[in-house]
Amino acid sequence: MKGILLINLGSPDSPKPKDVKKYLGEFLMDERVIDIPFAARTALVKGIILNTRPKQSATAYQKIWWDEGSPLIVISERLQNKIQQEVEYPVALAMRYGSMTIQKGLQELVDKGVKEVFLMPLYPQFAMATTETILVLAEEIRNAHFPDLKISDLPAFYNRPDYIEVLSNSISEHLKGNDYEHLLFSYHGVPERHIRKRDVTKSHCTIDGSCCATPSPAHEFCYRHQCLEVTRLVAEKLQLKAHTYSTSFQSRLGFDPWLKPYTDRTIERYGKQGIKKMAIVTPAFVSDCLETLEEIAMEGEEIFHEMGGKEFTTIPCLNDDAEWVSLLAKWINEWATSNQFHQSSLTSLTEKL
Ligand SMILES: C=CC1=C(C)c2cc3[nH]c(cc4nc(cc5[nH]c(cc1n2)c(C)c5CCC(=O)O)C(CCC(=O)O)=C4C)c(C)c3C=C
Numbered sequence: 001m002k003g004i005l006l007i008n009l010g011s012p013d014s015p016k017p018k019d020v021k022k023y024l025g026e027f028l029m030d031e032r033v034i035d036i037p038f039a040a041r042t043a044l045v046k047g048i049i050l051n052t053r054p055k056q057s058a059t060a061y062q063k064i065w066w067d068e069g070s071p072l073i074v075i076s077e078r079l080q081n082k083i084q085q086e087v088e089y090p091v092a093l094a095m096r097y098g099s100m101t102i103q104k105g106l107q108e109l110v111d112k113g114v115k116e117v118f119l120m121p122l123y124p125q126f127a128m129a130t131t132e133t134i135l136v137l138a139e140e141i142r143n144a145h146f147p148d149l150k151i152s153d154l155p156a157f158y159n160r161p162d163y164i165e166v167l168s169n170s171i172s173e174h175l176k177g178n179d180y181e182h183l184l185f186s187y188h189g190v191p192e193r194h195i196r197k198r199d200v201t202k203s204h205c206t207i208d209g210s211c212c213a214t215p216s217p218a219h220e221f222c223y224r225h226q227c228l229e230v231t232r233l234v235a236e237k238l239q240l241k242a243h244t245y246s247t248s249f250q251s252r253l254g255f256d257p258w259l260k261p262y263t264d265r266t267i268e269r270y271g272k273q274g275i276k277k278m279a280i281v282t283p284a285f286v287s288d289c290l291e292t293l294e295e296i297a298m299e300g301e302e303i304f305h306e307m308g309g310k311e312f313t314t315i316p317c318l319n320d321d322a323e324w325v326s327l328l329a330k331w332i333n334e335w336a337t338s339n340q341f342h343q344s345s346l347t348s349l350t351e352k353l
């Protein structure tokens with residue numbers, strides 16, 4: 001029997017500092033998130049970050065928390081339930097960090113008699129800190145607990161025409177009748193170093209040059225290229241005029257250089273330049289979460305208003321949008337009935353690196 005495991009990032013169990021600290025400890029001790037040697041990572045995360053950040057992050061989580069729980073988890077559960085209504089295979093949900101572990105998700109499927117799993121990391125773009133860490137952990141769990149289970153995975157889907165169509169439709173629907181002057185595509189950032197490390201050609205990536213616009217096998221695992229492509233493809237589909245849209249990267253942490261331009265500074269700049277009405281979309285996230293509901297919809301709006309901006313429209317993520325649900329159901333059926341998606345992305349990465 002076949003089964004599906006949807007995987008998202010995860011959230012703390014509650015917005016209390018102690019739960020946020022536990023969650024951040026697991027998240028930031030992941031060697032694919034803070035990718036420095038173990039002793040240095042422990043000193044940085046446990047010695048510095050976990051002494052200050054949990055309180056600050058807990059305050060942010062409290063602002064966006066819903067009665068039913070973390071928006072990211074609640075939205076992912078709604079998505080799971082809606083997909084379940086459209087496919088005949090059991091659909092489970094897990095998170096990379098926190099209590100809803102990948103092991104529990106796989107166990108739930110195995111208990112239902114599943115022998116073949118389609119892992120669906122809910123990230124349009126590949127990143128070491130998202131898709132890769134999910135695939136590595138799932139493989140470790142399989143080897144340790146479910147050696148007979150067959151697992152294949154959905155690769156980054158950033159440039160699939162059906163995804164671009166669903167995303168573009170959602171954007172145009174939310175901007176109907178809106179006379180915005182500028183549309184900003186804001187993606188979660190990563191340290192520049194992460195991009196260089198996953199350049200499978202070892203020589204393509206120049207980060208701030210035009211490498212991402214020059215065709216290369218490196219782009220199969222280049223987060224920056226994949227973000228820029230989403231902007232380009234959506235702009236093409238929606239026939240956006242040049243200079244009325246741009247790309248930026250949000251949520252940087254620490255002092256290393258992260259992908260630029262930074263979203264907060266970009267919003268500030270547009271406000272200062274006299275733009276009065278801007279809209280913002282966040283296509284690295286498929287579910288609204290702390291980074292969209294607080295950092296963009298609250299902090300971003302505040303920056304814009306402080307700089308003289310008037311109208312700031314935040315476009316929701318795809319969440320449990322009907323077209324998005326149908327698209328995921330379509331990919332599931334393609335996996336189940338054809339040979340599509342049967343090559344593991346992790347095998348492809350390790351072979352090429
Ligand atoms: C697009 C997906 C994401 C990438 C890439 C990513 C990289 C990344 N993130 C951090 C540090 C933090 N991220 C935090 C929250 C957070 N990150 C993502 C997604 C990506 N992260 C999501 C969906 C969320 C929200 C989770 C929720 O519960 O709603 C946080 C926690 C919040 C905070 O304290 O600000 C941290 C920390 C790093 C270091 C990184 C790449 C190296």
Ligand SMILES: [Fe+2]
Pocket residue numbers: 188251
């Ligand atoms: Fe993050």
Ligand SMILES: [Fe+2]
Pocket residue numbers: 205206207211212213218222224225
């Ligand atoms: Fe690139």
